[in-house]
Amino acid sequence: MDTENPKQRWVQLLLGLVVMMTISSPQYVWTLFVKPFQTTTGASLAAVQVTFTLVIVLQTFFSPVQGWLIDRFSPKLMIAIGAALSGLGWIAASKAESLFALYATYGLLCGLGTGIVYVGIVGLMVRWFPDRRGFAVGVVAAGYGMGAMITTFPITDLMAATDFRHTLLVFGCILGVVGVLAALGLRAPQAGELPNLPEAKVLSAAQDTAPRAMLRTPLFWLMFAMMAMMSTGGLMVVANFASFAREFGVADAIVFGFAALPFALTFDRITNGLTRPFFGWVSDNIGRENTMAIAFTLEALAICLLLYYRQNAYAFALLSGVVFFAWGEIFSLFPSILTDTFGTKHATTNYGFLYMAQGVGSLLGGPVAALIHDSAGNWVPVFSIAIGLDLLTAILAYFVLKPMRRNWLGAGAAARPDVALAKPAMV
Known part of the structure; x- marks a missing residue:
């Protein structure tokens, strides 16, 4: 084995990106299959939409178990199984x-399947890139956010030419096979395999912390609460995007030659993907908490402007992209700061527990926002809550999380003089 090959980790990043792209369609293309499944089953829209809720709940709330399995067994094997399950889900659903x-x-x-792959890939990337952790996690997270862009139009065309069952079968096979083949090339870095890096460039924790010990720290629960608040506030907007576009009267308006709603949805997917490596890279250079404070405040400002200009179709379409740009980075910043704080040894399992915060957000964001809207009769209170959560999380990141992490890492370094000089992710 060549332990001095600096290109190996970039190969791993590419393979991780490919696998993440293959599992994004079950979530992001689901909307295309809702009506056909309604017709086939004769069920109500709400009953069919339970399927989507199951995908999110199983992906997030089972992630600690999935992370433990990946840490316990071969990451390559478990991620390949996850990719196979994701593809098999479509094949069987056909x-x-x-x-x-x-x-x-x-x-x-x-x-x-998607849960196994997601936490597994993130867990591997934080190990392969101790010096560029935010950027690397952002790249693979972008693959999950943007992967469906490649399949949306081919799936739509095949459904029009054949039917939804044949489409699920064909793309289930394609995505499953590609995901498994790419996963089989993945592995964890071995001793001496990473490039020799100056100690100051390694964004490392003072000591590795096991999941049970991590769960007993107020620091972890602060991160969990912050990620849950950002997920809830963001998904209040994301999950009801089409509904408030129609209520604002801009859904069918023409912007840049396209209907405003589909244009905004396409633009949002792009910005939601690009933000993950971008803010991950920024956080590698100026610190996680500083980046969080900037990004979360930016989202609050973007939502304020979106609300103020809600009846201007051009402003609506463009500002929605800014909202997504300032929201999607949570999927690179939180796993990176978690690993910076609690170490790489248990990174996959540890992130599995933090990733449950996204599940909390998915359960609260859509339904709670809809209830608030129905009670108030408009979307202003929903936007106001999202803005408030953004600003509160930005304040917590800079004024609470930052000093708490500094104290935690300082205490760990004092307990282990051999790593006392390691740079704690610019806290």
Whole structure:
């Protein structure tokens, strides 16, 4: 084995990106299959949409178990199994005739598969890139955020030419096979394999912390609460995007030659993907908490402007992209700061626990926002809550999380003089 090959980690990053792209379609292309499954099962929209909820819940709330399995067994094996389950979910769903079959195939298999892959890939990248952790996690997270852009139009065309069952079967096979093949090239770095880096460039924790010990620290729960608040506030906007576009009267307006709503959705996917490596790279250079304070404040400002100019179609379309740009970076910043703080040894399992905060956000963001809207009769209170959560999290990042992490890492360095000089991610 060549332990001095600096290109190996970039190969791993590329493979991780490919696998993440193959598992993004079950979540981001689901909307194309809702109506066909309604027709097939004869079920209500709400009943069919339970499938999507299952995907998110299984992906996030089972992530600690998935992370433990990846740490316990081979990352390559588990991530390949996850990619296979995700593809198999579509293949099996192509035969589904009932709601139960739909839940057990698309919901269960795709949810578990995407969760295994997501936490597994993130866990590997934080190990391969101790000096560029935010950037590397941002790249693979962007793959999950933007991967469906490649498949959306081919899936739409194949559904028009054949039917949704044939489309699920074909793309389930393609995505499953590509994901498994790419996963088989993944592995964890071995001793002496990473390039020789100046100690000051390694964004490392003073000591590795096991999940049980991590869960007993107020520091972890502060991170969990912050990620849950950002997920909830962001998803209040994301999950109801089409609804408030129609209520504002801009959904069908023409901007740059396109209808405002589909233009905004496409633009948002791009910015939501680009923000992850961008802010990850920024945080590698100016510090995680500083970057969080800037990004979260930017999102609050963007939502304020979006609300103020809500009846201007051009402003709506462009500002929605800024909102997504300032929100999507949570998927690079939080796993990076978690590993900076609690170490790399248990990184995958530890992130599995933090990733549950995204599940909390998915359960609260969409339904709670809809209830608030129905109660108030408009979207202003929903936007106001999202703005408040953004600003509160920005303040917590800079004035609470930053000193708490400094104290935690300082205490760890004092306990282990051999690593006392390691740079603690610019706190």
